[in-house]
Amino acid sequence: MEKMKEEGAGDETHVILFPFPAQGHINPMLQFCKRLASKELKVTLAMTLFTIKSAHKEVSNNVRVEAISDGFDEGGIKEAESPGAYLERFEVVGSQSLVELIEKQESSGSPFKCLIYDSVIPWALEVAKRFGLVTASFFTQSCANDAIYYNVKKGLLTTPVEGSTVSLPGLPILGIHDLPSFIYNWGSYPTFLDVVLNQFKNVEKADCLLLNTFDKLEDGVLKWMSKLYPIKTIGPTVPSIYLDKRIENDRDYGLSLFESSNETCMDWLNKRQAGSVIYVSFGSVAELGEEQMEELVWGLRTSNHYFLWVVRNSEENKLPKSLVDEDKYSEKGLVVAWCSQLEVLAHKAVGCFMTHCGWNSTIEAVSLGVPMIAMPQWTDQTMNAKFLVDVWEVGVRVKLDEKGIVRREQIEKCVKEVMDQGDRGEMIKRHAFRWKMLAKEAVDEGGSSDKNIEEFVASLLCT
């Protein structure tokens, strides 16, 4: 019996996925792990040792987890002198650690056939090639952002001047503040700019590019990019319960690097009327200045709607002192350090999402049909804001003053536009509902992403 099991193990098609160790990168790749595991593949998720130690929840039991060292096993990126120092060591130590994992797996009789690596760690592709694995680069940002980085990397787009517009194939006309911040604010984060441009450093060697988006969402730019690379859209990578419901018990991402106050949120939301709450979150990385925090607090209060606001522990000290008072919060608003965002977005009490427009948050809100107020901070978020407002028409975008601050009156105005009755709000709600249906259609049986996933799996099974 044991013998038969061992032999069987050798016949399995084993895939390893390797995300960059950040919440916004782990979530979509972990979700894709579950999707592949539901299609009879054996799936391993490689995560850094520090990430595994920090996780507050377990990944689902049909996904194996293996550790990779990034050279900072005790403290992760925070232990490094700078982001640049982290990335340099991650490449050296991580490559070696990945080699060891692949070799260990080979000698165990269940070798990896394919490596799906996060596009921001292109060195993983080189390691996989040495072992003759099939390779797929997984892009965790929108195709529109990828297209911009491609154009910059190939010298087809240079830093645009203030006041100009940018016209590129497959994309709408873009104002310069619609571009990713690393481009319009050239030199602001040179290390991160290198990271996003280097996604295209060696990607032509990959057998395929997997994108967390869906065909109808980014139609023009996807068509353009498919002429350059063998791309497959596989998104939205949102837990199945919210879309096609075909993966059993797939209710949440399952792995959080932050501790969530979910029960508190649900109890509080359960007491609110349908569509009465603004959910506010700026994701896992973005930081707001103190002045901005204060404006936001007053804008939310004067809008006269309930609000549920995620303020991470590291940001809490910037909240105005007068507001760190339980009574005031419980009356109109609730502030928590982290929540299960999907459960919150799916709650009927939530009427809109004030978001930093990280790609996961954006595509989650699209999938759940929640209207948005876009308050992008940096990186790809500005481009996502452009699309959600002008292309999909599922939200409004705040305006900055000359100091780059969003003032309370502006916040109040945007909240009213989306939450209160009026033509714009109604139009946004209609579009949000339509995109929710299209997102579901994409991952449901026979949809564009479903077909791509089936094809990808079939190609692994038959080679």
Ligand code: UDP
């Ligand atoms: N998230 C969450 N709870 C929160 C805030 C965020 O579960 O309180 C999740 C959210 O659902 C998303 C991820 O964290 O999947 C954030 O990714 P995103 O790309 O939106 O932003 P980033 O954190 O990378 O800036």
